[in-house]
Amino acid sequence: MDNSHLPGGSNFRDVTHIFTEAAAEMSPMDVILRDGFTLQDAMSAFEIGEPRLDSGMVGERPPFDFWAPLLPEEICWIIDRSFTLEMLWHAGNTLAHTVFTCLYALVAPDLHPDMMPCDIPNDPSRPANLIPVVLRASICGMLKCCDLSWRELSKGHVHDTEDWQSDKGDTSLLEGMSVQNVIAMIDAATTWLVRSGKVSAPWTAALLARLNLRKTLLQLMDTNIFKAPSEFLDLINIVRSHLKIVRTSPSPEPGSDATARLAFDPYIARKLNSSVPIRVIEVPPVSEAWQSIDALLDGWEEQRLLSLTANxxxxxxxxxxxxxxxxxxxxxxxxxxxxxxxxxxxxxxxxxxxxxxxxxxxxxxxxxxxxxxxxxxxxxxxxxxxxxxxxxxxxxxxxxxxxxxxxxxxxxxxxxxxxxxxxxxxxxxxxxxxxxxxxxxxxxxxxxxxxxxxxxxxxxxxxxxxxxxxxxxxxxxxxxxxxxxxxxxxxxxxxxxxxxxxxxxxxxxxxxxxxxxxxxxxxxxxxxxxxxxxxxxxxxxxxxxxxxxxxxxxxxxxxxxxxxxxxxxxxxxxxxxxxxxxxxxxxxxxxxxxxxxxxxxxxxxxxxxxxxxxxxxxxxxxxxxxxxxxxxxxxxxxxxxxxxxxxxMSELTLFDVGLFKWDPQIDPWFPVLDAEGAERRRSKIVRRPGEP
Known part of the structure; x- marks a missing residue:
């Protein structure tokens, strides 16, 4: 079969017989549907151009080994990026395009130390327990924070799909795990970092700061502002101090061929039971995530003050x-x-x-x-x-x-x-x-x-x-x-x-x-x-x-x-x-x-x-x-x-109302005068003596 006229060259093989043999036992009008995709979805795709059915060709991704040893700085980078993805979800994007693009978030409960393979190479620069102890604790903390946020957002005070996206894609946010268990997991990770001595001092401090930041954020979300007002204020101050330490110990960007980069798949929504079209979101610098957490803390601080306000x-x-x-x-x-x-x-x-x-x-x-x-x-x-x-x-x-x-x-x-x-x-x-x-x-x-x-x-x-x-x-x-x-x-x-x-x-x-x-x-x-x-x-x-x-x-x-x-x-x-x-x-x-x-x-x-x-x-x-x-x-x-x-009022005929510019970023209600336009207008009206 001559395929030289097709785009991409002639390196194609006719696979029609594979589908013919696979469908040999099917009767006419039979349909095979994957889980979560109905006949109505398939019929609607022809009308609305469902991107899941026509999303272009994606290059092959190298297989990702969740147990592949990583450097401490790579663990820091993954944790920082997970904070960024979490803030992107809070900004109104879907979990499938943000939090769940971190592949560790999909398997975090299974990354138990007892499940660690025995054939992991012994590399002192890449301690094996960094993944099942430290990274697992951080990712589980992120998922539990998302779970607590989801529960608050689902009360109906804000509007689903308008203010936020509730679609979980049938993926766990650790709904069945208590906050205390996640905190115990983070405490165990901090204890291991301090006592094992397997991570160099600078990166031990950096990882501890990130784990403590995640722990206090989780505690803050789980604290009742009325039952424990003083504890609520203390946690806000503790989070600010941990955030300050994290900012002073930034994680380096991994190389383009680093294993850590494979931990994120922007197209993971293809494999989730999600009803939203695939959209690759550009992940901003981690500094924006720290700013978002700052804004989150400001909001909590205002809530604390409001909770004490009876007017x-x-x-x-x-x-x-x-x-x-x-x-x-x-x-x-x-x-x-x-x-x-x-x-x-x-x-x-x-x-x-x-x-x-x-x-x-x-x-x-x-x-x-x-x-x-x-x-x-x-x-x-x-x-x-x-x-x-x-x-x-x-x-x-x-x-x-x-x-x-x-x-x-x-x-x-x-x-x-x-x-x-x-x-x-x-x-x-x-x-x-x-x-x-x-x-x-x-x-x-x-x-x-x-x-x-x-x-x-x-x-x-x-x-x-x-x-x-x-x-x-x-x-x-x-x-x-x-x-x-x-x-x-x-x-x-x-x-x-x-x-x-x-x-x-x-x-x-x-x-x-x-x-x-x-x-x-x-x-x-x-x-x-x-x-x-x-x-x-x-x-x-x-x-x-x-x-x-x-x-x-x-x-x-x-x-x-x-x-x-x-x-x-x-x-x-x-x-x-x-x-x-x-x-x-x-x-x-x-x-x-x-x-x-x-x-x-x-x-x-x-x-x-x-x-x-x-x-x-x-x-x-x-x-x-x-x-x-x-x-x-x-x-x-x-x-x-x-x-x-x-x-x-006599000067109104000389005023150009086109100089008014309404810009809500400058003022929400009132216009500004276009200064350059006003200057150009004056230069046309005002003439020097002797000028025509």
């Missing part, structure tokens, strides 16, 4: 700062899930509080009065004969607030979607509080705090509405034509929020924590409104003024404000988006003569710098004061960048 407003602030600040970046899914578990475990808040406590904190942190005080005041003074739905409010409040606080640790897209749905519940809550207080005497003075009970729900709702609108810029959802409306609507929400704060501040005790927080919010909102109004005006040229199409886009973008649930209440929604009002505002602002965009940014900047310098940043910032100040500084920097905008 719901502080929890809300901490969750918002993780989204508003680009540094540190958003926590890993494991940290975000465990933070939600710390707040609410499905039964109690912070492992000790019930729904009554949560109601108390809601009223106390907003108005400075307890829920019991509000309840007894209304019951004593209400003139209405209708029964008041306190029980319904309690149940609805507990569900709403626990889900809302936990949602602050969702990924940004899920977070925004939850907020949009929660706005209906906040509106219903506000309506019920208005019904309850409607029976209070009409002559109740405006400075009586009980008159403002409905404002509790309204303040929180307006805050969530503002976040929904502004987060659209951070997620880059808005088209250029939608940005003017977004800034205008944000300013309207802030205006309603400021009005509500003005009313509440008249009644709240001026020296209480709630009043301090309300005054800070008033200053912050004043500054933000002073930024959104000029941005609305300056971005008007981005619109096409095709009002019918713009209205259709408006209904699509703000459908969350007109969805189901609002019709169940008779109370109108405060600060609802209105397209007709927006079009009127566009015409009014274009006729405005006295407004100065640059002065508005200067005004906002002065408010923000005053807050930063005085460090008066609210009553519930607590241990997050410095981070809140950093948030204020970021907004002040945005004001500074936007000061070169026109100083009067």
């Amino acid at each position: 719901v407003s502080t929890w809300e602030l901490a969750g918002n700062l993780r989204t508003w600040l680009t540094s540190p970046p958003l926590r890993t899914p494991y940290v975000r899930s465990s933070a939600q578990s710390v707040f609410y475990d499905g039964l109690l808040v912070l492992n000790k509080f019930n729904l009554t406590w949560l109601m108390d904190r809601f009223f106390f942190e907003t108005l400075g009065v307890s829920y019991q005080s509000a309840f007894h005041f209304v019951e004593r003074n209400s003139r209405s004969q209708r029964p008041r739905p306190w029980a319904d409010i309690q149940r609805g409040h507990f569900k709403l607030m626990t889900e809302y606080i936990r949602a602050l640790w969702y990924n940004p897209c899920r977070r925004r979607r939850f907020f949009m749905k929660a706005l209906v519940d906040f509106h219903v809550y506000h309506t019920r509080l208005k019904d309850i207080t409607s029976g209070l005497p009409e002559d109740l003075p405006s400075d009586n705090v009980m008159r403002h009970l409905p404002s509790c729900a309204l303040l929180w709702r307006l805050s969530v509405t503002r976040e929904v609108v502004l987060s659209g810029f951070q997620l880059e959802l808005y088209t250029s034509e939608e940005k003017p409306f977004a800034y205008w609507y944000a300013s309207q929400v802030m205006d309603a929020h400021l009005t509500c704060l003005d009313n509440v501040l008249l009644a709240v005790e001026p020296d209480c924590l709630a009043a301090r927080e309300l005054r800070f919010q008033h200053n912050l909102l004043t500054a933000l409104q002073a930024m959104t109004i000029p941005l609305f005006i300056l971005s008007i040229p981005l619109m096409s003024f095709a009002w019918r199409q713009m209205h259709a886009n408006f209904l699509r973008r703000y459908k969350w404000a007109f969805g189901g649930g609002y019709e169940l209440t008779s109370e109108p929604v405060i600060a609802a988006p209105n397209f007709d009002t927006f079009t009127e505002a566009c015409g009014q602002m274009l006729e405005e003569k006295t407004f100065s965009p640059s002065e508005s940014f200067n005004f906002a900047h002065s408010i923000l710098t005053g807050l930063i310098e005085s460090r008066v940043v609210g009553g519930y910032a607590g241990l997050w004061t410095n981070e809140r100040i950093q948030f204020l500084q970021n907004i002040a920097d945005a004001c500074e960048r936007l000061k070169p905008v026109p100083s009067s």
